[in-house]
Amino acid sequence: KLNNKNITSTLHILSKQATAEVESYKKYIIKRCKEFDIPYEDKVFNSDSNNDDVLAYTDYFEDKDAFILLQPFGSSKEFDDLRKDIKLKDIDGFTFQSLGKSMTGDLNSLPATPKAIINFLNYNNISIKEKRIVIANNTNLIGLPLASYCSKHRAYVTVLNSAYPDPHKAILGSDIFISAIGRANYYVKDYFKDGQVLIDVGTSVVNGKIVGDINYDQLEDLDVKVLTSKKGIGSITTLTLLESLID
Structure with a gap:
């Protein structure tokens, strides 16, 4: 386009x-x-x-x-x-008008990162209907509009914040886990199980390199689908952002 x-x-x-x-x-x-x-x-x-x-x-x-x-x-x-x-x-869901539209479940109204995540899932034929989705982010830019969209499309959504009592149990029980907390390698192997889809939007700069929220070195023995910020979602997000310039 x-x-x-x-x-x-x-x-x-x-x-x-x-x-x-x-x-x-x-x-x-x-x-x-x-x-x-x-x-x-x-x-x-x-x-x-x-x-x-x-x-x-x-x-x-x-x-x-x-x-x-x-x-x-x-x-x-x-x-x-x-x-x-x-x-x-x-073009990134900042104004009150855009925030209001993003809560209606309209894909085109989402900020760039949530829109990129949904585009990725749709492109790979990964349905969110009746799936357990856990989102580790509760900001207006990512977590809240994404949760609203997924809920409108009949997913079972949990949004984690610092007060959530047992995030480990919630993540382990999810079908799709989306992280955007910006803490390098924070989530380790025992948070995950076979069959999950993991989308890591988190970015931290460590020794001059971009590092995600999930420690991927520990996931080699797990059968999971992974999309990282460095190797996928970042590229989709920037393209999705500029796509919104098209009238």
Whole structure:
């Protein structure tokens, strides 16, 4: 699709005090933009910038342009003004309007990462209907919209957070486990069993290399299907993100 479309709108990539993981993700977005001749602006805000500065920047451009705000965005956690007032095209489920649509079970309304996960499952004919799905992430960007989509499509969904009483038991009992906690090699062999589908969206930078949440060295003896951030889901996510630029 991207090869066959002439995309003229500019993608504004917004970041502030980016972590190593955010810098890595941004690098791949820019690489894809160059690959498909998509105009982009890499806008890095100063550490003392606030929401008004972000709105002043985005208001300067035409509504047909798009944006992605890479999180964590410095120390900022209060985004209500931005979610309400940014007028550029939202391609990653950030604004209140996009968040609302993502809760309806519409695939096209999902943020890029959940949409990439569902695209992967659909492409490989892995049904989520009546499957036990455990998601280790409860953010607006990944876990909550993904859980809503899966629930709307008749999966049995569990979302893990820091207060969940027995995550080990929940993960071991799942058919599909999706992790995005950003803790390198956190999940070891005894969390898993034969027959599971494991999707690792987590990214941590360790000694300059991207490492996922799951320790794959311990899974060699298990019959599981695995999609890692480094070797699959990351590529699908960046493509899915840019696909949203197509009108």
